Amino acid sequence: YNFEYRLSLPIDRQRSSTDQRSGLGSLVEISFDNEVATSFLNYASSHHVTPFQLGLATFYTFLFKLTHHQKDLCISSLNANRYRNELQNVLGMFVSTLPYRIELNSYWTFDELVKFVHGKCLSILSHSHYPLQHILADFHLNQSNIAFLETVFYFVSMSFDMSQLSVHGTSLEEVSLDQSTEVAKFDFMSTFIYNPLRDNKKLSCFFVCSNDLYEEKTLENIARRFQYFVSQLFTMNPSVKELNLWNIPINNLQIILPEEANELHKILFKKVSNSINEDDICDVIFQVVVKGFLMTRNPIN
Missing domain, CATH: 4.10.860 (DNA Excision Repair, Uvrb; Chain A)
Incomplete structure (x- = not known):
């Protein structure tokens, strides 16, 4: 695998390997109505996959279209890294970064892609105990030159009311992502958030991109395409579902x-x-x- 291989994302500016990062970024939030959120969760349940795996398959499909049908897609994601039972209830930061690479077939249907991603995720997690820095060291690589670390996917499921969280009598306050809109640690990051406690817009997505590469207008356009794509894919409208987008080749899906x-x-x-x-x-x-x-x-x- 060529670790310098980059996705052909619609950037506005090129950045050489010697350029210093500004750290500045832009954030765009998109929300999905509850019908789309319900359809998304029902699909995950009926196909025996996790919301993360379904979100990842959806993101892969979108990247495939956004990069003009690149088939070798490698991105990174965060993992809780509590692979032992005794670590489940231990306080501390165990989070690790994992590479998620897929070589997809453009003639796969979305259903087939989801099934493949499910198996791929299980395979990756079975080796999650091996640190990324050791993987890179095995190939004598510097982390700063690894392209897949710059495209990140994350899925967050809210399981409790953050406004009621406290530790030893000290109340903790939730910080809005809007307060960090000027910071971009990665070139391109997409974060799904599912919050069942909301009355509406239970499923949302944040895109955070580096201002070194993307104009804000470009980011807004990417987010609009993703919102429309996901809404079409998981719509509950019977007249639209007759198209059966889950059972046509992903090559035929459009953004x-x-x-x-x-x-x-x-x-x-x-x-x-x-x-x-x-x-x-x-x-x-x-x-x-x-x-x-x-x-x-x-x-x-």
Whole structure:
């Protein structure tokens, strides 16, 4: 594996290996309605996978589309690292960083991808006791040059009311992520949060990206695409579910936004004057397809 291999994400600026990080970042939060959250959890339950595994499979699918169909996807995630029973109730920080690499087949259905990710996660966790720094040392690598550490996925399930948390009589206050919007430890980080205590918007997602690479407008556009993609994938609308997105090849899934689809539809089906030759028509169609399907950085107004 080439540890310097990078995902072809839609960055706005290149950064050389010698550039110093500014540490500045932008945050965008997206929320899903309760129908999508319920469908997401029902899918996880019926397919015998954890919410983390389903979220990871969804994120892999989105990255596959966002990177123009890159099949070798390696990212990192955090693990509680309490692999022994005696560690479950011990106070302390045991969290470790694990690499999650997948070589997907573009003809897999979403169901097949979820099943594969489930098995991959179990395999990774069985070796979670081996520290990442030892893995890198085995290959004589410096952690600062490892590309997959810059793309991070995380899933947080809230199991209690943080506002009621206290230790030895001292009340602890929850800090909003909005207060850390100017800090980016990684280039690209996506965090799913499931909070069953909320009346609405139980499932949400935060994107935090480095300002060294991304304009805020680009991040907002990525987040909008992800929100629309997840909403389509887990909608409970019967008329939409007839499309059965879980059972078509992931290669056929789209992250194109509705306004882009409308523009594409208008141009493709617009009456073309007889004065325009066939080559010109093909050129127009090509420009629209590139604009719509190969990830424009700015939404179409």
